Amino acid sequence: MNNRTPLMAGNWKMNLDHLEANHLVQGLAMALSDAGHDYSKCEVLVIPPFTDIRSVQTVVEADNLDIKYGAQDVSIHDNGAYTGEISTDMLTKLGCSYVVMGHSERREYHGESDELVGAKARKVLDAGMTPILCCGEALEIRKAGTHVDFVLGQIRAALAGWSAEDVAKIVIAYEPIWAIGTGETATAEDAQEVCGAIRAALREDFGDATADSTRILYGGSAKPANIKELMAQADIDGALVGGASLKADSFAEMARFYA
Ligand code: PEP
Numbered sequence: 001m002n003n004r005t006p007l008m009a010g011n012w013k014m015n016l017d018h019l020e021a022n023h024l025v026q027g028l029a030m031a032l033s034d035a036g037h038d039y040s041k042c043e044v045l046v047i048p049p050f051t052d053i054r055s056v057q058t059v060v061e062a063d064n065l066d067i068k069y070g071a072q073d074v075s076i077h078d079n080g081a082y083t084g085e086i087s088t089d090m091l092t093k094l095g096c097s098y099v100v101m102g103h104s105e106r107r108e109y110h111g112e113s114d115e116l117v118g119a120k121a122r123k124v125l126d127a128g129m130t131p132i133l134c135c136g137e138a139l140e141i142r143k144a145g146t147h148v149d150f151v152l153g154q155i156r157a158a159l160a161g162w163s164a165e166d167v168a169k170i171v172i173a174y175e176p177i178w179a180i181g182t183g184e185t186a187t188a189e190d191a192q193e194v195c196g197a198i199r200a201a202l203r204e205d206f207g208d209a210t211a212d213s214t215r216i217l218y219g220g221s222a223k224p225a226n227i228k229e230l231m232a233q234a235d236i237d238g239a240l241v242g243g244a245s246l247k248a249d250s251f252a253e254m255a256r257f258y259a
Helices: 018-034 050-062 088-095 104-110 112-128 141-143 146-157 186-208 207-215 222-231 248-255
Strands: 007-011 044-045 066-072 098-101 130-135 170-173 215-219 236-239
Touching: 007 066, 007 098, 007 207, 007 215, 007 248, 018 044, 018 050, 018 236, 018 248, 044 098, 044 236, 050 066, 050 098, 088 112, 088 146, 141 146, 146 186, 170 186, 170 207, 186 207, 186 215, 186 222, 222 236
Parallel strands: 007 044, 007 236, 044 066, 066 098, 098 130, 130 170, 170 215, 215 236
Antiparallel strands: none
């Protein structure tokens, strides 16, 4: 037993316009309330595209919902001539509490390095939000059996020079790339192997208090059918969910893994 609050985070990616976003958040709130969800047993987070955040904020505030929301990426710059970018200040003003960085799709399609990912995490933490730092290996690396070293290398590079206190405030999401959006979930043992190794590395680098309080999520085709088994693993504190977070009922069911 540990005192880390589980987190179910829905990464909507580039899906749903602002009207559909309203609909999904209302449906999710309703499904959770009908089922008697206890938010102290699992925090619920939605991560919509930037253009939906204001709408989500309006629903959450108007209905006084316990659902949290955040962003899928952020700039490392404060303001100015950075066409297309969004600052931490813009996100905090919209009430975002979490920001994802280093998702494999951004690493692959936008060439994001571990150093950039680390700088984004620092920026987000300094702005008072919680970074969700993604890591994960491609299929070739998994096949070569070097996945644990690869993932620890990504995290160590991103968090180089960080204090133990700051690392304790972030969330790490382990997402094997071969399991994202493919329907192929890592087995609970595969996921635990890497999440356990991440916690052991945090213990070695930053000490017991940080290792014991940093939340580590699994992501990659997590769904209602496998969430209980994943959440039963010692070092998995929640999930970063893509496809299954786009349906209110399935995502609500996942948040209620404990029931
Ligand atoms: C993700 O993109 O973070 C993800 C885990 O997607 P899916 O659940 O669809 O595999």
